[in-house]
Amino acid sequence: MRNRLPAAAVLGALLVAATLVPLLAQTPARITTDAPPQVLPAVRAPEGSPNVVYVVIDDLGFAELGSFGAEIATPSLDAVAREGLRFTNFHTRSICSPTRASLLTGRNSHAVGMKDLAGNDTGYANARGRIAPAAATLSQVLRSRGYSTYALGKWHLTPHVDLVPSGDRAHWPLQKGFDRFYGFLSGWTDQFHPALVIDNSPGITPDRDGYHLSEDLVDQSIRFIRDGGRATPDKPFFLYLAFGAAHSPVQIPDAYLKKYRGRYDAGWDRLRAERFERQKALGIMPGTAVMAPRRSSDRAWDALSADEQRVFARYMEIYAAFVEHTDAQIGRLVSYLRGAGTLDNTLLVVLSDNGPASEAQQGGFTSPYGGALPIPDSLARLDDLGTERSQPMYQREWAMAGATPFQMYKLSMFEGGLRAPFIMRWPRAITERGAIRSQFIDVNDVTPTVYDLLGIAPPALFDGVPQMPMHGASFRALLSSATAAAPRDRQVYELRGNRAIWHDGWKAVTVRAASGSYDDDEWHLFDLRNDPAEAINV
Numbered sequence: 001m002r003n004r005l006p007a008a009a010v011l012g013a014l015l016v017a018a019t020l021v022p023l024l025a026q027t028p029a030r031i032t033t034d035a036p037p038q039v040l041p042a043v044r045a046p047e048g049s050p051n052v053v054y055v056v057i058d059d060l061g062f063a064e065l066g067s068f069g070a071e072i073a074t075p076s077l078d079a080v081a082r083e084g085l086r087f088t089n090f091h092t093r094s095i096c097s098p099t100r101a102s103l104l105t106g107r108n109s110h111a112v113g114m115k116d117l118a119g120n121d122t123g124y125a126n127a128r129g130r131i132a133p134a135a136a137t138l139s140q141v142l143r144s145r146g147y148s149t150y151a152l153g154k155w156h157l158t159p160h161v162d163l164v165p166s167g168d169r170a171h172w173p174l175q176k177g178f179d180r181f182y183g184f185l186s187g188w189t190d191q192f193h194p195a196l197v198i199d200n201s202p203g204i205t206p207d208r209d210g211y212h213l214s215e216d217l218v219d220q221s222i223r224f225i226r227d228g229g230r231a232t233p234d235k236p237f238f239l240y241l242a243f244g245a246a247h248s249p250v251q252i253p254d255a256y257l258k259k260y261r262g263r264y265d266a267g268w269d270r271l272r273a274e275r276f277e278r279q280k281a282l283g284i285m286p287g288t289a290v291m292a293p294r295r296s297s298d299r300a301w302d303a304l305s306a307d308e309q310r311v312f313a314r315y316m317e318i319y320a321a322f323v324e325h326t327d328a329q330i331g332r333l334v335s336y337l338r339g340a341g342t343l344d345n346t347l348l349v350v351l352s353d354n355g356p357a358s359e360a361q362q363g364g365f366t367s368p369y370g371g372a373l374p375i376p377d378s379l380a381r382l383d384d385l386g387t388e389r390s391q392p393m394y395q396r397e398w399a400m401a402g403a404t405p406f407q408m409y410k411l412s413m414f415e416g417g418l419r420a421p422f423i424m425r426w427p428r429a430i431t432e433r434g435a436i437r438s439q440f441i442d443v444n445d446v447t448p449t450v451y452d453l454l455g456i457a458p459p460a461l462f463d464g465v466p467q468m469p470m471h472g473a474s475f476r477a478l479l480s481s482a483t484a485a486a487p488r489d490r491q492v493y494e495l496r497g498n499r500a501i502w503h504d505g506w507k508a509v510t511v512r513a514a515s516g517s518y519d520d521d522e523w524h525l526f527d528l529r530n531d532p533a534e535a536i537n538v
Contacts, residue, residue, distance in 0.1 A: 052454075
């Protein structure tokens with residue numbers, strides 16, 4: 001029977017996909033002193049080469065932009081979607097570092113050494129917590145082709161031992177192909193008092209009233225682009241802007257604190273149903289789709305006490321405001337590019353790095369990974385949420401609503417952990433502005449598509465190191481054709497023993513048990529062509 005074949009074959013396929021790619025040692029060039037050094041001409045990008053902008057939003061769920069069915073006000077990104085394409089079948093790695101490694105290299109995260117978070121070095125080649133030299137980043141390649149390259153915001157691709165000022169900088173942004181860096185190296189930081197790094201040195205947080213990191217990142221992005229354009233007006237740029245938002249801590253300017261007051265009093269179950277209906281009306285989900293049921297481990301809103309409902313609603317209020325504030329900052333960047341006359345010569349990509357955050361579990365966190373306050377204490381400190389007096393993360397059931405209509409959330413191999421919003425704006429190739437594409441694409445496919453659009457062949461040798469092949473494939477054809485085929489027919493996923501394989505519309509997925517043999521794990525099989533929300537285990 002067909003419904004059993006993919007599940008029976010999935011372990012073998014995963015093992016093949018996880019085969020380790022040998023990393024070839026770099027041979028240093030021989031230096032001689034018997035002749036004057038040659039001065040090579042600077043490499044120039046071809047005339048008219050487009051700029052490239054990657055905007056990465058952290059922990060943003062599939063259903064948390066207005067153009068993907070949210071009630072949250074995101075007019076800036078909704079406008080980008082109207083001028084570009086929305087991809088509703090885009091998949092990540094379910095956690096930040098592996099997604100970013102795949103995005104910047106076009107390869108599977110396991111193959112480049114980033115199967116889990118940066119710095120989690122197991123000694124095995126697939127889990128060194130850093131990107132292998134055999135997988136040059138897009139920034140390295142574009143800089144070698146005459147681009148200016150700027151990275152801002154969250155990096156999270158450096159081993160823990162190297163995060164200190166005296167650490168090896170081989171895996172800091174500048175050594176991975178960026179001319180300038182302004183941001184933070186770890187997985188999260190305070191939005192009002194960030195642990196900044198500027199280029200290769202620790203920075204000092206600006207000491208001014210009203211400071212917010214998201215605003216600062218866009219200010220600095222504009223400054224880098226403007227200054228580079230003045231000095232070298234014919235040189236295109238690659239901007240990698242990775243917000244700390246909407247990852248915890250959820251902290252927002254005072255003007256946003258009351259914007260959503262009372263909006264979520266009806267709870268996550270009602271919110272999920274509303275978003276699903278809106279998604280079907282927008283065409284994000286087909287009209288025949290069935291929403292995955294709430295899991296038994298996630299509580300019903302009506303089962304909460306009145307005090308719990310009051311506290312938990314406030315968490316979602318400030319989270320929605322956080323998303324809206326981030327959208328406003330992206331809007332400032334887009335407005336600058338438009339005003340500078342460069343927007344239509346800019347290939348703009350916007351994505352989230354995984355599904356909505358579930359780490360706070362059912363109680364929510366007042367400080368990242370620091371546990372929840374008892375409800376009476378939370379009530380007493382309710383007005384601290386969103387300010388610099390707290391560092392909150394919302395309850396897991398809000399993540400369920402953020403992943404509407406899918407099962408689960410960040411860290412899982414179900415669609416709620418893997419599927420995220422993806423928007424692309426590129427007037428030269430997109431012929432049907434505002435349209436939706438439902439073909440399967442993966443984060444691996446983004447950079448190969450950019451190479452294709454720029455007419456760049458990924459190098460077989462970079463900086464003396466033979467390069468592993470691209471694992472992603474270009475989806476260029478989808479930009480001009482709603483009926484073009486998906487770029488490939490198979491992708492595998494793994495995180496902490498949780499596994500999945502997608503093949504030609506079928507998906508097998510399992511949740512790893514805390515103990516016991518892998519042979520005992522229960523597999524689920526879904527026909528995503530007819531059941532995109534994984535509601536029906538066949």
